[in-house]
Amino acid sequence: MRRLLRLFALLAVLLTVAAAPPGHDGADPPRTPGAPAYTVELRSDATGAHWRGRERIAFSNASAEPLREVYLRLWGNAHGGCAAPPVRVSGLDGPYSVGCTALRVALPRPLPQGASGSVAFDLAVDVPDRVDRFGRDGAFSFLGNALPVLAVHDGEGWHLDPYSDLGESFYALASDFAVTLDHPADLLVPATGTAVDAPGEPGRTLTRATARRVRRFAWAAGPFRRMTGRSADGVRIAVYAAAGIRAEDARAMLDLSLRTVDAHSRSYGAYPYGELALVLDDAFDFGGMEYPAFVLDRIRPSAVIHELAHQWWYGIVGDDQYRAPWLDESFAEYAMDLALGDFGEGCTAATPWRSAEERLTNAMSYWDAHPDRYEAVVYDRGSCALHELRRLIGAGTMAALLHDYAGAHWFGVSTTADFKAAAQAATSVDLSAFWHEHRLD
Numbered sequence: 017m018r019r020l021l022r023l024f025a026l027l028a029v030l031l032t033v034a035a036a037p038p039g040h041d042g043a044d045p046p047r048t049p050g051a052p053a054y055t056v057e058l059r060s061d062a063t064g065a066h067w068r069g070r071e072r073i074a075f076s077n078a079s080a081e082p083l084r085e086v087y088l089r090l091w092g093n094a095h096g097g098c099a100a101p102p103v104r105v106s107g108l109d110g111p112y113s114v115g116c117t118a119l120r121v122a123l124p125r126p127l128p129q130g131a132s133g134s135v136a137f138d139l140a141v142d143v144p145d146r147v148d149r150f151g152r153d154g155a156f157s158f159l160g161n162a163l164p165v166l167a168v169h170d171g172e173g174w175h176l177d178p179y180s181d182l183g184e185s186f187y188a189l190a191s192d193f194a195v196t197l198d199h200p201a202d203l204l205v206p207a208t209g210t211a212v213d214a215p216g217e218p219g220r221t222l223t224r225a226t227a228r229r230v231r232r233f234a235w236a237a238g239p240f241r242r243m244t245g246r247s248a249d250g251v252r253i254a255v256y257a258a259a260g261i262r263a264e265d266a267r268a269m270l271d272l273s274l275r276t277v278d279a280h281s282r283s284y285g286a287y288p289y290g291e292l293a294l295v296l297d298d299a300f301d302f303g304g305m306e307y308p309a310f311v312l313d314r315i316r317p318s319a320v321i322h323e324l325a326h327q328w329w330y331g332i333v334g335d336d337q338y339r340a341p342w343l344d345e346s347f348a349e350y351a352m353d354l355a356l357g358d359f360g361e362g363c364t365a366a367t368p369w370r371s372a373e374e375r376l377t378n379a380m381s382y383w384d385a386h387p388d389r390y391e392a393v394v395y396d397r398g399s400c401a402l403h404e405l406r407r408l409i410g411a412g413t414m415a416a417l418l419h420d421y422a423g424a425h426w427f428g429v430s431t432t433a434d435f436k437a438a439a440q441a442a443t444s445v446d447l448s449a450f451w452h453e454h455r456l457d
Contacts, residue, residue, distance in 0.1 A: 047170045047429065049086055050078030051132075052191035054233065056163060058139065059198040064205070064237030065143040065157045067197075071105075072136040073166060082126035085110075086135060087174055088119040091161035091186070092150045094179035102150070103162060106138040118167065118176045139164070149305040149312055153297055156238035156258045158312060160305055163233050165191075168336075177338040180380045182387050183345070183394075184330075184337035188231040190427040195233060197223040204242055206256045206293035207235035208310045229288070229427045230308035231334055236295050243267060247274040251287050258297035265315045266296060272317055276324045279355060283415065284328040284422040292327070294320070306330065306348075318352060325351035333422050334429045339379045343430050346376070346398025347418075353399055360403025367396045375455040376401060377432055401454040408450060409443040417442040432456065 051074075058069035077083040092103035098116040110120035127133050141162045147153045149160035168175050168187050175187050197205050201221045205211075209227025216222040227233060240256035243266060247253065253273050257266040273294055281287045289309045296313060304313040306326030313320050329351070330337060330344035337344060353360060373382070374389060376398050383390040406414035421430075421438045436456065440447050451457040 045080070045171045046078040047168050047189055048078040048083060049075035049166050049169070050189065051076050052166050052189060054163070054165075054191060054193045054195070056139075056193070056195040056233075057198075058141070058196070060200070060203075060237060062200055063155070063157070064199055064203045065152055067139075067141040067159075067162075069139055069198075070136065071139045071164065072134055073164075074132060074134040075166060076132045077127040077129055079169065080129050082128055083123065083133075083169075084126045085120055085122050087167035087176060088121060088135075088164040089167050089176075089186075090117050090119060090164050091179060092141065093117050094161075094181075095144060095146070095148075102142045102144050103164065104140045105164060106140075108135070108137050114176050114178055117179055119164070137164075147297075147299050147301060149302065153258060153299045156236065156240070156297060158234075158236045158295070158297075160234045160307060160312060161186075161232075162235075163195075165232065175336065175338070177380070180338065180384055182384055182390055183341050183380050185380060186232065187336040187338060188334070189429070190229040190231060190334065193225070193227045193230065193233040195225045195227075195235075197225070197235065197237075199223065199237060202239065203237050204240045204256060205235055205237050206240070206242075206254065206295055206310065208233045208293075208308055209289070210291055227289070227309065231331060232307050234307035234310045234312075236312075240295070241266070243270055245270050245274050247278045249278045249281055249286070250290075251277050251281075252291045253277065254291075254293050256293060256295045258295070258299070260298055261296050261315065269294060269296060269313075269315060269317070269320055272320055273324060276321050276355060277327070280325055280328060280351060283351065283354075284419055285332070285426065287327065288332065289327075292324075318356060321355050322348050322352040325349075325355075328422055332427060333425045334427070335431070336429070337380075340377065340432055341380055341383070342376045342394050342398045343432065343435070345394045346402060349395045349399035350402040353403070359406075360400050363396070363400035363403055367392055367400055369393075369397075369455070377456060397454075401456065404454065405439065405447075405450065408447075409439070409445055413442055 053074040055072045058067040060067045090103045093101040093116040096102045101116050143152045143157040177185050179185050205223045207225040209225045211225040214222045244254045255266050255270040293310045298314045300314050304319040304323040306323045308331045311323045325348035329347035335343035
């Protein structure tokens with residue numbers, strides 16, 4: 017880390033071409049850059065709100081076309097914009113776009129299919145003073161969208177959608193992260209993956225977090241109170257409570273999480289990461305936010321169950337959260353309903369359509385323009401569609417469908433067309449009228 021800091025001012029773009037297997041996850045055409053691997057070293061100030069260091073991203077070209085460029089998504093700049101970006105990279109010359117949340121990086125030479133490359137840069141992260149998934153609440157910093165990550169290129173081209181406050185804009189492939197966080201010893205730093213603490217310089221701690229096959233990496237820093245437990249299936253969960261969270265409430269959320277992660281595992285496949293951090297702060301003005309093996313939430317049992325379901329529906333079974341938000345939100349809400357004993361009776365009448373333009377398949381661009389209908393349609397009407405599908409094809413068939421569908425797309429990417437094909441293959445009932453009724457055709 018000390019050598020890293022001495023080299024902090026150096027600017028570089030690195031590219032190496034070597035034989036490598038293509039990062040094709042079964043899509044046609046394949047999604048690229050494939051097999052992303054992130055190596056990050058960051059050092060914080062005394063508050064845990066300001067971080068400096070370096071990031072390197074290795075990847076391969078999974079596409080048959082030569083890869084001439086990559087794009088970094090700097091989601092943390094959504095509110096700072098180009099005037100005062102909270103996330104800054106140094107050493108890359110490409111132009112910023114999409115409100116400084118996208119940065120084009122031209123590769124020194126085209127990467128042929130199967131070749132590997134890397135890009136490296138110095139990184140500065142200043143957590144904004146706003147209570148948000150990337151923001152802070154007094155002494156507590158939440159770095160939910162702080163690390164630059166690779167954009168995805170597929171048959172539709174580069175996905176450079178804008179940030180959404182209402183929902184999520186994120187679309188990433190399963191990646192590996194090795195992150196070293198150098199911070200004051202009096203701050204706890206929950207993070208995605210398996211973290212090991214070691215002594216650093218006097219008064220400081222090195223938290224080394226390793227996460228494999230996750231779509232994003234998130235962490236927090238602050239004087240949290242921590243309590244831990246292990247589920248019956250062996251998943252280690254740590255709850256980190258910010259100021260104002262009562263110990264008995266934190267314990268209740270830990271106990272609920274331990275039961276829930278095992279229940280979701282039985283329904284959708286065994287939780288693969290082994291560990292999970294639940295960070296609680298009742299000052300959050302959002303309902304909760306999911307990251308792989310890392311959840312931000314308030315003291316709300318239903319929200320915790322919903323966010324834990326996202327470990328499967330978006331985290332393990334990925335999707336394009338901007339263009340098809342129903343694929344994770346509706347599925348997580350459905351999983352929450354079942355866990356709470358709610359089987360969606362009468363849900364169709366309870367959530368009527370309001371216009372011909374409303375569809376479950378609408379992208380976030382539509383819901384950002386109609387924010388009052390986002391939860392009613394994507395959460396309520398979407399989960400209702402899954403309840404109605406269960407009633408149509410039978411509870412046993414539905415349970416097997418979701419379990420097998422998750423397995424078929426484990427660490428891959430789900431699309432609406434994929435799910436419809438799997439559902440139709442699972443039953444002899446013609447689902448054409450069902451898709452039309454629930455506006456999925």
